[in-house]
Amino acid sequence: MNCPACRAEVESRPLHRYSTSQAAAHFCPPSRDADRFARLQAAVRRIWNADAAEVFVCQGCGFGFGWPHVGGDEEYYSILHEQAGYPSDRWEYRLTNSKVLSRWPAGGAILDVGTGDGSFLKRLGPAWTRHATEGSDTTRERLRREGIRCFGSTTDAVAEAAGTFQAVTMFQVLEHVAAFDDLLADCRSLLRPGGVIAISVPLAQAMFDQERLTGCQDMIPNHINKWSPEALAVVLRRAGFEPEPAIVEPGSVREGLYRASLMTRAQAASSPGSLASRAYGIRSRPARIAVLAALSGGNLLASLPSLPALMTGSSFLMIGHKPAPTG
Numbered sequence: 001m002n003c004p005a006c007r008a009e010v011e012s013r014p015l016h017r018y019s020t021s022q023a024a025a026h027f028c029p030p031s032r033d034a035d036r037f038a039r040l041q042a043a044v045r046r047i048w049n050a051d052a053a054e055v056f057v058c059q060g061c062g063f064g065f066g067w068p069h070v071g072g073d074e075e076y077y078s079i080l081h082e083q084a085g086y087p088s089d090r091w092e093y094r095l096t097n098s099k100v101l102s103r104w105p106a107g108g109a110i111l112d113v114g115t116g117d118g119s120f121l122k123r124l125g126p127a128w129t130r131h132a133t134e135g136s137d138t139t140r141e142r143l144r145r146e147g148i149r150c151f152g153s154t155t156d157a158v159a160e161a162a163g164t165f166q167a168v169t170m171f172q173v174l175e176h177v178a179a180f181d182d183l184l185a186d187c188r189s190l191l192r193p194g195g196v197i198a199i200s201v202p203l204a205q206a207m208f209d210q211e212r213l214t215g216c217q218d219m220i221p222n223h224i225n226k227w228s229p230e231a232l233a234v235v236l237r238r239a240g241f242e243p244e245p246a247i248v249e250p251g252s253v254r255e256g257l258y259r260a261s262l263m264t265r266a267q268a269a270s271s272p273g274s275l276a277s278r279a280y281g282i283r284s285r286p287a288r289i290a291v292l293a294a295l296s297g298g299n300l301l302a303s304l305p306s307l308p309a310l311m312t313g314s315s316f317l318m319i320g321h322k323p324a325p326t327g
């Protein structure tokens, strides 16, 4: 097949092969919730239209991708989100303020693609007219009540508001989307000439390191795209943007603690009889969190020699410019 990013022929063997059972147990071990596990597995099988899928890495641009190259759908994410929450603060929010939005001291119009609970937009001052795309009806309704104008998709936004935005932001979205060329083309249409897009995604190398160091897979069909800065620059140029060099997230103790928790999760997903697996089955939430934290602390101590690698940043931000007409 061809690399979805740089389009070169990919001839290497797959990096991973996952069964639907592995893909479901990664997010919900059967010991935690057998019914939810079964529903998740059925959703993955439907998405793949097969009992297994693979991950390949392009030797040309470093892009990793799930194959078949198809992302999770609404049903898949509705099952995942029964347990997950959105982070309310991320390092790239501050960076986007200082590197992008500061170019317009008087503010302007901004669109945040796949905004989640709108935590980035809510941090902005009154100079910015806030817009978002969000797939969920209930989330859109809540965001509207909070003064954020919402579209169901970038396609809807292009129909109503092409060429109106100084800035388009897209945080931790592009790793989930198979049709990323169409999405970036929409973003370009939405920007004014001279406008700027800011994109953050997980860093492919950090994901591969995480798998090696923690045993916790960067599982498909959630992250079907594993972006290297080179791959993202290629697709941004193809969409008509001029990309700046990537800015990689700084390392932190928080990353180290998070990766220790991933080790615990990997143990639970891979061995049903393990302590970690049984811990996920504890019904009382405070007790479950306490036991999982203790197990993660043990994992962190056991991997002290790899601590610097465990603490490295896991995402990068890339800024792209929509050229202004010259002459």
Ligand SMILES: [Zn+2]
Pocket (backbone or CB within 6 Å): 003, 004, 005, 006, 007, 008, 058, 059, 060, 061, 062, 063, 231
């Ligand atoms: Zn490639």
